[in-house]
Amino acid sequence: MGGSSPCxxxxxxxxxxxxxxxxxxxxxxxDPHKFAIVHKVFGASNVSKMLQELPVHQRADAVSSxxxxxxxxxxxxxxxxxxxxxFLQNQVSQLEMQLAVAQAEILCIQMQQEPNLPTHQIDQxxxxxxxxxNNFDNNNIPQYLSFASSSNVIQDPLKRESLxx
Amino acid sequence: MSHSTRCAACKSLRKRCPxxxxxxxxxxxxxxxRYACVHKIFGASNTTNMLQQLPMHLRAEAADCIxxxxxxxxxxxxxxxxxxxxxxxxxxxxxxxxxxxxxxxIAFHNAQQQLQQQQMQQLQMIxxxxxxxxxxxxxxxxxxxxxFPNVNQQLLEDYNYSNTFCGFEF
Numbered sequence: 001m002g003g004s005s006p007c008x009x010x011x012x013x014x015x016x017x018x019x020x021x022x023x024x025x026x027x028x029x030x031d032p033h034k035f036a037i038v039h040k041v042f043g044a045s046n047v048s049k050m051l052q053e054l055p056v057h058q059r060a061d062a063v064s065s066x067x068x069x070x071x072x073x074x075x076x077x078x079x080x081x082x083x084x085x086x087f088l089q090n091q092v093s094q095l096e097m098q099l100a101v102a103q104a105e106i107l108c109i110q111m112q113q114e115p116n117l118p119t120h121q122i123d124q125x126x127x128x129x130x131x132x133x134n135n136f137d138n139n140n141i142p143q144y145l146s147f148a149s150s151s152n153v154i155q156d157p158l159k160r161e162s163l164x165x
Numbered sequence: 166m167s168h169s170t171r172c173a174a175c176k177s178l179r180k181r182c183p184x185x186x187x188x189x190x191x192x193x194x195x196x197x198x199r200y201a202c203v204h205k206i207f208g209a210s211n212t213t214n215m216l217q218q219l220p221m222h223l224r225a226e227a228a229d230c231i232x233x234x235x236x237x238x239x240x241x242x243x244x245x246x247x248x249x250x251x252x253x254x255x256x257x258x259x260x261x262x263x264x265x266x267x268x269x270x271i272a273f274h275n276a277q278q279q280l281q282q283q284q285m286q287q288l289q290m291i292x293x294x295x296x297x298x299x300x301x302x303x304x305x306x307x308x309x310x311x312x313f314p315n316v317n318q319q320l321l322e323d324y325n326y327s328n329t330f331c332g333f334e335f
Contacts, residue, residue: 046205046206050242098264099264
């Protein structure tokens with residue numbers, strides 16, 4: 001009954017937008033660029049298959065992440081999202097180092113203030129600092145990239161836009 | 166002319182692998198899983214187009230990144246590489262707040278130390294002054310050492326008497 005306007009994907013693909021069109025809830029007709037970029041990078045049939053394999057309540061997030069990745073790949077045809085990952089991993093490493101230095105300094109200060117502490121109590125002070133930093137220990141952060149990362153990294157998408165807009 | 170062994174892409178697509186196959190250098194037959202992920206997420210023609218648009222010296226890196234992204238997406242079908250980005254951003258926020266907190270503790274300790282040093286210096290000054298006052302010689306006190314050991318004591322007493330006669334000082 002009545003013709004509701006076709007979704008952005010069916011408009012681009014020039015086909016009839018069925019009632020149960022898998023793209024329609026996530027690619028409204030008022031934002032044609034969103035589907036265009038996803039179609040350019042992944043292809044409509046691949047996106048359709050990916051969405052079909054997911055439960056309905058997860059599809060919106062999946063579409064958002066696909067749009068983000070597609071935008072990243074168009075902006076940086078060589079590194080795409082991986083450029084951003086590389087940049088963030090470097091930031092994490094630097095912060096880890098700064099944190100380790102600062103915590104070593106705190107430990108020194110504490111040891112200077114309590115020079116008569118028995119050794120087992122000093123060990124416990126050590127452990128409390130180590131335990132609070134074990135989230136940033138190199139053994140716990142997965143190494144996502146094993147190949148050379150580039151200086152041509154994407155910073156803008158991370159600074160300027162929220163991930164899920 | 167074709168490759169003696171087909172690349173993973175052409176094997177997967179069940180076609181002849183030509184000499185100038187765009188994908189062959191980056192998807193060797195020894196790693197079929199690598200191409201399988203790329204094929205599932207991006208597809209053969211999209212991948213070929215993406216690589217063809219790049220200069221030769223950048224294609225290897227691009228192929229690696231495309232492979233990484235497709236593998237991430239296969240492992241996490243909802244968020245893919247974006248899930249990794251989110252996780253890293255959260256780690257950065259946590260690390261930054263931990264760093265600020267730790268630097269605050271260092272600043273507090275340093276300020277405390279400085280205050281203690283200042284207080285110590287003031288106490289030392291007061292002690293030094295007190296010691297000086299205590300050490301100051303009292304010339305007219307009989308318990309002190311005679312400041313004029315070689316002077317005739319009688320002459321000195323006469324001098325003092327004459328200078329203070331009737332309370333008048335010369």
